[in-house]
Amino acid sequence: MSSQSLPQADGSAAAHKPLNSPAEVIGASLVGTTVEFYDFYVYATAAVLVFPKLFFPSVNHTAALLASFGVFGAAMVARPVGAIFYGHMGDKSGRKATLVACLLTMGVATFCVGILPTYGQVGILAPALLLILRLTQGFALGGEWSGAALVATENAPENKRALYGTFPQLGAPIGFIIANGLFLIINYSLPHPDGSAMQSDAFLSWGWRIPFLFSAVMVAIGLWVRSKLAESETFKQAEKQGVIVKVPLFDTLRHHFKAVVLGTFAMLATYVLFYLMTTFSLTYGTASSSASPAGLGIEYTDFVLMQIIGVVFFGLFTLLSGPLADVVGRRKLLIWVTVIIIVFALMFPIFLDDKSGTSFSGALVEAFLILGFTLMGFTFGPMGALLPEMFPTNVRYTGSAIAYNVSSIIGAALAPIIATALWSAAGGSTWMVGVYLAAASVLTLVALLLTHETKDMDYNGDLGVSD
Structure with a gap:
């Protein structure tokens, strides 16, 4: 197989008329990634506050915490497997059916976490079931993002593909705000007379289950929205031209391996920045200033509220990045944003190493969060168009899913571990x-320099044909 543009049935590759309304496209592409990131934030919080106590009891708190994070990281390993499975399904059977399957699998697994018995009730079976459900979540998430991105971009009007590609990306800031907002509401609603935020008896008994059970509401809405979708005309044309391949994975690795590698590393900085701004910054910000390694000593609820302010900028600039990428190009925009991220990274100590606890140091931390999340919006937004554009229609789901999810292992899975080790090695400083x-x-930056601009490619005519 090789990639080549073919005309549409009416003889014009440009004659592409979306079959779904903008509202249907926005809803279908946004809801799944919102649930995806909501699930990440809810699980990450529970992995620190709840699971070490209820699922991994140990006399050594650190060992219990590491076991909890180990299960958390297991999802990252399962995601590339899900990318291959759902990529195959999406490139063979269509985008719509695959997206419904992803969301249903993810929703059932997340809901089941909320009704799991604890270690005290069923012993070792509890963490084993938690691991199985976490692997199931990761498996489903492996196919979610690419399908959502394809629904958005393959239904986009002419010259608005990057704008539409930001719709699934908005799931990250929206999921963050919903998940952390819900945890804050639970925290303020339940009594914790010992003063230990979100670790009251009520929270440990049943309060922690609410966010997991609530995901069922969003999943139900998502399934309803996605059931109303029509299959994209782009995929229908690929079927009509007879260019659907038997094993998309083989074709992807044989003819588009370079694109997979470049796409993986093009996404790397985005993943590392994302997890530093969310997971690591929360750990560093709430760690005691007298601990080893030393943190900022900010109360959990206060720091989450500071993060939410930053995430508002994340959402705004994600949306803004789409029209900008449609005008100047994905590659040019991402190159400049990546250069700015490098400068921002080298300024970490200026923003974060003042542990005096003064209003000035607090303002520096908030400035760090706003600037970091703003850059996150600018680098994350265009990825919804860039990665799918690197592959022809008949392997687009598989290729973009593999690049996105392999990058999650290199960047997302390793970022919190590496960052924590470097923070400790630097004696509490963030310069490393x-x-x-x-x-x-x-x-x-190197990967972006080696790629070609995809803004003006014949996205709906590049079906992929046999040699």
Whole structure:
């Protein structure tokens, strides 16, 4: 197989008329990624506050915490497997059916976490079931993003593909705000007379289950929205031309391996920045200033509210990045944003190493969060168009899914571990963490320089045909 443009049935590759309304496209592409990131934030919080106590009891708190994070990281390993499975399904059977399957699988697994018995009730079976459900979540998430991105971009009007590609990306800030907002509401609603935020008896008994059970509401809405979708005309044309391949994975690796590698590293800085701004910054910000390694000593609820302010900028600039990428091009925009991320990374100590606890140091931290999340919006937004555009229609789901999810292992799965180790090695300073982000960004910059601009490609006519 090789990639080549073919005309549409009416003889014009440009004669592409979306079959779904803008509202249907926005809803179908946004809801799944919102649930995806909502699930990540809910699980990450529970992995620190709840699971070590209820599922991994140990006399050593650190061992219990590491076991909890180990299950959390297991999802990252399962995601590339899901990418291959759902990529195959999406490139063979269509985008609509695959997206419904992803969301249903993810929704059932997340809901089941909320009704799991604890270690005290069923013993070792409890963490085993938690691991199985976490692997199931990761498996489903492996196919979610690419399908959502394809629904958005393959139904986009002419010259608005990057704008439509930002719709699934908005799931990250929206999911963050919903998940953390819900945890804050639960925290303020339940009594915790011991003063330990979100660790009251009521929270540990049943309060922690609410966010997992609530995901069923969003999944139900998502399934309803996605059931109303029509299959994209682009995929229908690929079927009509007879260019659907038997094993998309083989064709992807045989003819588009370079695109997979470049796409993986083009996404690397985005993943590392994302997890530093969310997971690591929360850990560093709430760690005691007298601990080893030392943190900022900010109360959990206060820091989450500071993060939510930053995430508002994340959402705004994600949306803004789409029209900008449609005008100047994905590659040019991402190159400049990546250069700025490198500069930002080397400034970490200026923003974060003042542990005096004064209003000035607090303002520096908020400025760090706003600037970091703004850059996150600018680098994350165009990826919804860039990665799918690197592959022809008949392997687009598989290729973009593999690149996106392999990058999640290199960047997302390793970022919190590497950042924590560097923070500790630097004696509580963040300068080495910044260097780590800068190094990842350099790799992304090289990948972007080796790619071609995809803004003006014949996206709906590039079906992929047999030699």
